[in-house]
Amino acid sequence: MCGRYAASRGAEDLAGVFEIEKWEPGEALAPDYNVAPTKEVHVVLDRPLKDTGDPRPVRQLRRLKWGLVPSWSKTPEGAARMINARAETVHEKPSYRRAFAARRCVVPADGYYEWVTGRQERDLEVEGKRKRPRKQPYFVLPADGSVFAMAGLYEFWRDRTLPDDHPQAWWATCTVITTEAETTPLAVAPAEGPRTLAEIHPRMPLMLTPDRWDAWLDPSRTDPDELRALLQPPPPGLMRAYPVSTAVSNVRNNGPELLKELDGPEAGTLF
Numbered sequence: 001m002c003g004r005y006a007a008s009r010g011a012e013d014l015a016g017v018f019e020i021e022k023w024e025p026g027e028a029l030a031p032d033y034n035v036a037p038t039k040e041v042h043v044v045l046d047r048p049l050k051d052t053g054d055p056r057p058v059r060q061l062r063r064l065k066w067g068l069v070p071s072w073s074k075t076p077e078g079a080a081r082m083i084n085a086r087a088e089t090v091h092e093k094p095s096y097r098r099a100f101a102a103r104r105c106v107v108p109a110d111g112y113y114e115w116v117t118g119r120q121e122r123d124l125e126v127e128g129k130r131k132r133p134r135k136q137p138y139f140v141l142p143a144d145g146s147v148f149a150m151a152g153l154y155e156f157w158r159d160r161t162l163p164d165d166h167p168q169a170w171w172a173t174c175t176v177i178t179t180e181a182e183t184t185p186l187a188v189a190p191a192e193g194p195r196t197l198a199e200i201h202p203r204m205p206l207m208l209t210p211d212r213w214d215a216w217l218d219p220s221r222t223d224p225d226e227l228r229a230l231l232q233p234p235p236p237g238l239m240r241a242y243p244v245s246t247a248v249s250n251v252r253n254n255g256p257e258l259l260k261e262l263d264g265p266e267a268g269t270l271f
Contacts, residue, residue, distance in 0.1 A: 001084050001114075001201065001203045002084055002112050002176045002178055002204075002205040003083065003113075004034065004035060004036055004112065004113040004248070004251075005035045005110070005111065005112040005113060005148075005150075005205075006032070006033045006034070006035065006109060006111060006112075006113070006139070006258070006259060007029075007031070007033075007035050007041065007042065007108060007109050008031040008032070008033060008256070008259075009031075009108060009110065009147065010028065010031070011023055011025065011029070011042065011061055012025075014042060014044070014061055014108050014147075015061055017108075017147055018059065018061070018106070018108070018213070020044065020059050020060065020061045021058045022049065022058050022059070022060045022061075023060060023061035023062075027063050029041070029042055029063060031256075033248075033255055033256055033258045033259060034248055034251055034253060034254045034258060035066070035109070036066075036251045037066050037067050037083045038065060039066055040063050040064065040065055040066075041063070041064060041066045041174065042062070042107075042108055043061075043063075043064050043105040043106065043107050043108075043152060043154060043174050044059065044060070044061055044062075044105060044106040044107075044108065044149075044213075044217065045059075045060055045062060045103075045104070045105040045106075045154060045217060046058065046059050046060070046217040046218060047060060047219065057219055057220075059217070062172065063172075064105075064154055064172045064173055064174040065171065065172065065173045065174070066083055066173070066174060066175075066176075067081075067083050067174075067175070068082040068083075068085075068096070068099070068153065068154075068155050068173045068174060068175035069082070069155060069157040069171055070094070070096075070098070070099075070155055070157070071156060071157055071158075076157060076171060076173075082175055083175055083176060084177070084178045084203075085100075085153060085175045085176070085177050085178070086177070086178060086179075087151075087177050087178065087206050088179075090153070090177055090231075091224045091228055096153060096175070098155075099153035099154060099175075100224075100227065101222050101224070101227070102219055102222065103153060103154045103155060103219070104151070104152070104154075104219075104227075105153065105154045105174060105217070106149045106151065106152060106208060106213060106216065106217065107149075107150040107152040107174065107176055108147050108148070108149060108150075109147070109148040109149075109150060109205075110141055110147075110148060110259070111139050111140050111141025111142070111148050112139075112140050112141075112148070112150075112204075113137050113138065113139055113140075113244070113248055114137070114138050114140060114200045114201045114204075115135035115136065115137050115138070115201075115249070116135060116136050116137075116138060116193070116194065116201075117134075117135050134246070135246075135249070136193075136243055136265040136266060137243070137244050137245070137246060137248050137249060138190075138193070138241045138242065138243055138244065139241065139242060139244045139261075140197065140200070140204070140239055140241045141241075142207075142239060142240075143187035143188050143238060143239060144238075148207055149208045149209075149210075149213065150176045150177070150206065150207060150208070151176070151177040151205075151206040151207075151208050151216060152174050152175060152177060153175050153177065154172065154173065154175075155172075155173055155174075156170055156171070156172055157170070157171040157173065158170055158171075159171065176205050176206075177205070177231065178204060178206060179203070179204060179205075179206045179231065179233050180198075180202065180203065180204075180233070181196070181198040181200070181201055181202055181203055181204040182197045182198060182204065182233065182236050182239070183196050183197075183198045184196060184236035184237060185237070186237075186239055186241055187237050187238060187239055187240050188240035188242075189241065190241065190242050190264075190265075191263075191264070192264050192265065193243060193264075193265055194241065197241065200241060206231060207233075207234045207238075207239075208230075209234050209235070215230055216230050242262070243261070243262045243264065243265045243266070244258060244259065244260065244261065244262060245257070245258060245260065245266065246266050
C-alpha cells in the first residue's frame with residue numbers, strides 16, 4: 001500500500017521534470033517529508049484550462065487533497081480510506097472506474113514509507129507480552145535519485161450544502177494506485193533486513209517510468225484494455241530501501257531528518 005510518503009521537490013523543479021505548462025507559484029506547496037492522508041499534495045495532470053474555450057489538454061501542476069471522493073458521493077466521508085486503488089481492479093470498481101477512464105494523474109514523490117514488524121517484536125506479540133508491536137519504518141525510493149512518479153486518479157466533488165460561489169463548494173481529490181510488490185532483489189538493499197520490496201510489504205505504489213507519463217496523462221485515451229496495459233509494474237531492480245527513524249511514525253514530525261538512513265533497524269532484529 002501507500003499510506004505515507006515524502007515530497008520535498010519544489011514546484012519549479014517538478015515543472016521542469018514533467019514539462020508543466022501551467023502552474024501557480026502562489027499555490028506551490030512547501031516541502032513535506034511526512035505526507036499523510038487528507039493532506040494537500042502536488043499532482044500532475046493533463047486537462048483543458050477553464051474559461052478559455054480551448055479544448056486542448058494542458059499539462060498542469062495542481063494541489064489536490066489525498067483521499068479520493070467519487071463525484072457521485074453524497075458526503076466526503078470515507079475519503080481518508082480511499083487513498084489507494086488496486087491496479088488489478090481499478091478499472092471495474094465503482095469508486096474508481098470513471099476516474100480511471102478520464103481523470104488520471106501522476107503523484108510526484110521522493111519515495112514512500114513502509115513499516116515492518118521486527119522478529120523480536122512479532123515474538124512478543126505472539127506471546128501476548130506486547131499488544132502493539134513496534135514497527136520499523138523503511139524508506140523506498142528510486143536508486144538513481146530520480147522522481148518517484150506514482151500513478152494516480154483524481155476526482156471533483158460538489159458540496160451541495162454550499163452555494164456556487166463558496167470557495168469550498170468544489171473538492172479536488174486524488175488516490176494512488178498500488179500493485180503487487182516486487183519479489184526481485186532491490187538495486188540497493190540494507191545491510192540488515194529485507195532484500196526485496198515484497199519482504200517489506202506485499203503491495204507497493206505503482207511507479208510510472210517517464211516513457212509512460214504522456215500516455216497515462218492523455219485524457220483522450222479511454223480504452224480500458226489500453227489503459228490497463230499502462231499499469232504493468234516498472235522493470236525490476238530500480239529501487240532501493242533503507243531503515244529510517246521511528247519518528248516518522250508520528251505524523252506531527254516533519255523534516256529532512258526523517259529521510260536519514262540508519263545503520264540498522266531500531267525495532268529489533270527483522271529477519
